[in-house]
Amino acid sequence: MTRSLSGFLNPISLLLFTSFACAATVTYDFNITWTKANPDGQFERSVIGINNQWPIPTIRVNIGDQLIVNAYNGLGNVSTALHFHGMFQNGTTNMDGPAGVTQCGIAPGSSFTYNFTVAQPGTYWYHSHVRGQYPDGLRGPFIVNDPNSPFKDQYDEEIVLTLADWYHQLPSTLLKRFISYANPTGAEPVPESALMNDTQGLKIHVEPGKTYMFRVVNMAAFAAQYFWIEGHTMQVIEVDGVYTDPMEASMLYFTAAQRYSFLVTAKNDTKANFAIVAHMDEDLFDAIPAGLNSNVTSWLTYEDNADFPQAKEISVEDLQPFDDFDLVPVDKMELLGEPDQTVSLDMIMDNLSDGANYAFFNGITYVRPKVPTVFTALTSGEMATNPAIYGVNSHAFVLKKDEIVDVVLNNLDPGKHPFHLHGHTFQVIARSQDDEGVYANNVTFPKIPMRRDTVLVRPNGNFVLRFKADNPGIWLFHCHIEWHMASGLSVTMIENPLDLQKSLTIPEDHYKACKEANIPTIGNAAGNTKDLLDLSGANVSPKPIPAGFTTRGIVALVFSILAAFIGLAVISWYGAAPLGASTQVAAEKEIAEAQMEHDIARGINTGSVPVSH
Known part of the structure; x- marks a missing residue:
């Protein structure tokens, strides 16, 4: 990493960061590579590291800095990309x-530069946004320091902790088993272990009487985590980059991708050490494998020579974290006005005609378009406001400048x-408990709602989120x-x-990445430049199940043909130890061949399905 000083980039930066004499340009040079790791001490496997190291570096910047990440794809066999989770990217x-x-994804042997101003303080993370990659190890903390934090005088030191779930097989390979005719019920792979700072048995030294600010990030692919520190309470002061009025908590619940910052004051007595516990939420698992240890334990270390006690046993009934819905942002932003547009999303998990399980909003499952959506928006003129040009399976909603948007999500699924x-934080203005069903529009919204960028929906429940469309861009x-x-x-x-077309300039190396990956950068979702409403040849999902053909029928059919593929598929999915990039390629090839043979035998035309590059 190099760090150099520069002046503010524009008048907006000058207004936002008048407290700084100058901003810095912070540069990271990342060679994204395969390496080896054994973080739980049970199994060494290939992981995706940076500069031949894993865990990958923590990115640290100050608010107002210009961040440059020069990313080179040294993986050799797959494309990659980096998402800076929680950054508004104004x-x-x-x-x-x-x-x-x-x-476009960064092809093997290619480079790509990320360059943006960090305009917000708080606790974030960065990770691959290519399917199955970040649980392969390509994820790390992203910390934005704020010299004007309202809590800067209330703690002595800062501690960064990450939570994660860990798989012994390559998640990019497990993904082939998950979305498969052999898994019609959609049972997710259960992780082998939980990690804290990508290890187990971590010892965190503290000094009597000092106050520590913990920044905790859940980087898990799947498992939410209950978190507590025995013998201590936590004062929550930030969630997902939003400062909050302090609220005391004895236990926190972190869904995948959520972050909390909290203050902990060390005891004056140094005779004992205390367990720091993260416990994976087993409600998420279809089945719990024999011998699974859902806990990862670290310790607040007052005395190196004292005992390091095991975490106390706790019952399911005792897993009662505080409710983040009650948090109040420090800035006291009031409830935004009535919505100009309401995006209503009914969520289900179901099967398509290939027998595999998929996830749906309003009957549509997302499939990546042939032309990255940002290029369709930039090259389609006035038609950019027509959601049809982005393709059925991109499931696009067009938002007008500065309109207030409500997202009403109904979870028609028994899972969390x-x-x-x-590109935004949102106000969480309504959220149901378990099994309350579809949102009924009979809730009194809080005057000052909690804000964050990642929120949990309860099983068979709902929520309502509200935000202002004041950030032109393409946002998932x-x-x-x-x-x-x-x-x-x-x-x-x-x-x-339309404003995006006037304001956004794409750097040449971004176009080069598309060219090297043979991905078009003009036209609608299908790459059609003559008739933007002609989506012929677009990437689409497999066809729906024929009427009367139930999931139970799929299960019966699957088990009738499994014997023919057991030698090939099971060896690939369960028996092959993850030995590196070559094994990953071989496993994907074998499973793809098995799927193709199966589809040909059934005479299924599945259309174009998303490909893991």
Whole structure:
């Protein structure tokens, strides 16, 4: 990393950061590579690291800095991309990172530069936004320091903790088993372990009487985590980059992608050490494998020679975290006005004609378009305001400048799901408990709602989010369980595309990345430049199940043909140890061949399905 001083970039920066004499340009040079790791001490496997190291670096900047990340794809066998989770990317939507949305994936042997102003303080993270990659290890903390934090004088030191779930097989390979005719019920892979700072048994030294600010990020692919520190209370002061009035908590619940910052004051007595516990939410798992340890334990260390006690046993009934809905932002932003547009989303998990499980909003499962959505918006003129040109399976909603938008989500599924909106924080103005069904529009909204960028919907429940469309760009709204994102649980917000055409300039290296990956950068979702409403040849999902053909019928059919493929598929999915990039390529090839043979045998025309590059 290099760090150099520069002047403010524009008048807006000058207004935002008048407290600084000058901003810095912070540069990271990342070679994204395969390496080896054994973080839980049970199994060494290939992981995606940076500069041949894993865990990957923590990005640290100050508010107002210009961040430059020069990313080189040294993986050799797959494309990649980086998303800076929680960054608004005002004026730089093309730096947001989702491949096929705001950029082309970075092909093996290619480079790509991310360059944007960091305009907001808080606790964030960065990760791959290519399916199945970030649980392979390509995820790390992103910390934005704020010299004007309202809590800067209330703590002595800062501690960054990450939570994660960990798989012994390559998640990019597990994904092939998850979205498969052999898994029609959609059972997600259960992780083998939980990690804290990408290890287990971490010891965090503290000094008596000092106050520490903990920044905690859940970087999990799947598992939410209950979190507590035995013998201590936490004062929550930030969620997802939003400062909050302090609120005491004895236990926190982190869905995948959520962040909390909180203050902990060390005891004056140094005779004992105390367990820091994260416990994976087993409600998310269809089945709990024998021997699974859902806990990861670290310790607040007062005395190195004292005992390091095991975490105390706790019952399911005792897992009672505080409710983030009650948090009050420090800035006291009041409830936004009545919505100009309401995006209503009914969420289900179901099967399509290939027998595999998918995730749906309003009957549509997301499929990446042939032309990344940002390029369609930039090259379609006045037609950019027509959601049809972005393709059925991009599931686009066009937002007008500065309109107030409500997102009403009805979870018609018995599982918990964390949802994240790119480019914004949102006000959480309504959220049901379990099994309350479809939103009934009979809730009194809080005067000063809690704000964050990732929120949980309860099983068979609902929520209502509200935000202002004041950030022109292309923004995904999606479930942050990686298995569900890959199976299509996403929509695209096209925000003020006509202003975007006037204000956004795409750097030449971004176009070069598309050229090297043979991805078009003009036209509608199908790459059609003559008739933008002609979506012939667009990437689409498999066809719906024929009428009368139930999921139970799919299960019966699957088991009738499994014997023919057991030798090939099971060896690929369960028996092959993850030995590196070559094994990953071989496993994907074998499974793809098995799927193709199966489809040919059944005479299914599945259309174009998303491909993991």
